[in-house]
Amino acid sequence: MHDQEEEVVIGSLSVLGAGLAFGLGGIGAALGIGMIGSKTIESMARQPEMAGRLQTTMFIALGMTEAIGLLGFVLAFVLQGVK
Amino acid sequence: MSAPTASADPLNAGIEKLVHELSVLPLKGEHLGIAESYNPAHFTLTNYTFWMLIALVLTTLFFVVASRKPKLVPSGIYNLAEAGVAFVRDSLCAEVMGPEGRKYFPFIGTVFFFVLFNNLLGNIPPALPGTGTLGTTFMWGLIVFTVYNGIGIKKNGLGRYIKSFIPSGTPVWLAPFIFVLEIISHFLRPITLGIRLYANMYAGHIMLGVFAIFMAIAIEHVAATSFVVLPLSFIMQVVLRGFELFVAVLQAYIFAILTAVYINGALHASEH
Numbered sequence: 001m002h003d004q005e006e007e008v009v010i011g012s013l014s015v016l017g018a019g020l021a022f023g024l025g026g027i028g029a030a031l032g033i034g035m036i037g038s039k040t041i042e043s044m045a046r047q048p049e050m051a052g053r054l055q056t057t058m059f060i061a062l063g064m065t066e067a068i069g070l071l072g073f074v075l076a077f078v079l080q081g082v083k
Numbered sequence: 084m085s086a087p088t089a090s091a092d093p094l095n096a097g098i099e100k101l102v103h104e105l106s107v108l109p110l111k112g113e114h115l116g117i118a119e120s121y122n123p124a125h126f127t128l129t130n131y132t133f134w135m136l137i138a139l140v141l142t143t144l145f146f147v148v149a150s151r152k153p154k155l156v157p158s159g160i161y162n163l164a165e166a167g168v169a170f171v172r173d174s175l176c177a178e179v180m181g182p183e184g185r186k187y188f189p190f191i192g193t194v195f196f197f198v199l200f201n202n203l204l205g206n207i208p209p210a211l212p213g214t215g216t217l218g219t220t221f222m223w224g225l226i227v228f229t230v231y232n233g234i235g236i237k238k239n240g241l242g243r244y245i246k247s248f249i250p251s252g253t254p255v256w257l258a259p260f261i262f263v264l265e266i267i268s269h270f271l272r273p274i275t276l277g278i279r280l281y282a283n284m285y286a287g288h289i290m291l292g293v294f295a296i297f298m299a300i301a302i303e304h305v306a307a308t309s310f311v312v313l314p315l316s317f318i319m320q321v322v323l324r325g326f327e328l329f330v331a332v333l334q335a336y337i338f339a340i341l342t343a344v345y346i347n348g349a350l351h352a353s354e355h
Binding site for chain 1: 179
């Protein structure tokens with residue numbers, strides 16, 4: 001393969017990889033955040049007096065789940081730099 | 084990152100310029116067109132540290148002005164500052180750590196208000212959030228890491244703190260694996276703290292910038308699609324700006340509450 005062709009292939013594949021990293025990473029985080037939200041609402045409806053503590057715990061779990069999705073976002077930018 | 088290269092595609096050129104503008108650059112007058120990149124080995128005022136210093140001055144000014152005339156019945160700016168401080172003390176420290184948590188209120192309050200003021204300042208157009216660069220956030224992650232480990236060692240003693248990495252009742256053959264896993268999870272904490280905050284701020288600004296680029300292109304190259312793209316982008320811009328304000332507060336809250344959770348875990352390390 002010519003050098004120029006190789007460059008194009010690597011460049012386009014890195015962009016594809018970046019998209020996949022962000023997209024697939026986002027699916028997992030989205031499912032996780034959805035589950036956290038739905039379960040918190042369920043628990044709050046069941047025991048409204050626990051709402052305050054549930055909310056605190058929800059935000060902690062939310063932060064941890066979100067970090068996984070954002071790792072994909074950062075990885076996407078790293079992969080895009082590959083040329 | 085290098086300076087934007089002339090690209091034929093207006094969208095590509097715009098995004099390249101946006102990413103360049105959001106990268107760390109030395110502050111020299113108008114920094115937009117400067118080709119030289121930031122050298123971490125030199126002590127220079129960068130665009131991010133410049134806005135971080137402004138946020139620092141604003142934070143100090145806010146609390147100095149607010150607490151100048153303490154009143155029994157709070158009103159105005161004093162009320163706002165008191166509500167913020169009381170929120171951190173009661174909803175963050177006391178909620179997570181119990182009454183013991185008030186001792187760590189100064190540290191957690193510092194973390195919370197630093198992140199909050201930087202995040203909020205980043206929402207005023209020419210300003211950049213000081214927390215929008217990995218250098219700042221990762222450094223804060225390391226500070227939190229040092230502090231909570233220091234508290235854990237001081238409270239439990241080094242031997243007992245390290246021993247607490249293995250829960251009691253673990254089979255002997257499993258103990259080394261658990262120990263290694265626990266060490267890894269501890270070292271991942273500053274990294275995730277840093278990346279979460281940085282990526283949230285950076286991603287928000289990229290999103291806002293992309294819709295601004297759409298608007299600019301729609302105005303510059305008027306076509307039939309312009310009349311659809313322009314209002315839609317404008318609505319998205321307004322909605323996203325509101326969402327960014329929410330994220331700014333939420334991320335400060337999450338950063339501070341995770342700090343509190345880590346300190347709490349270190350305090351009660353020997354109990355489980």
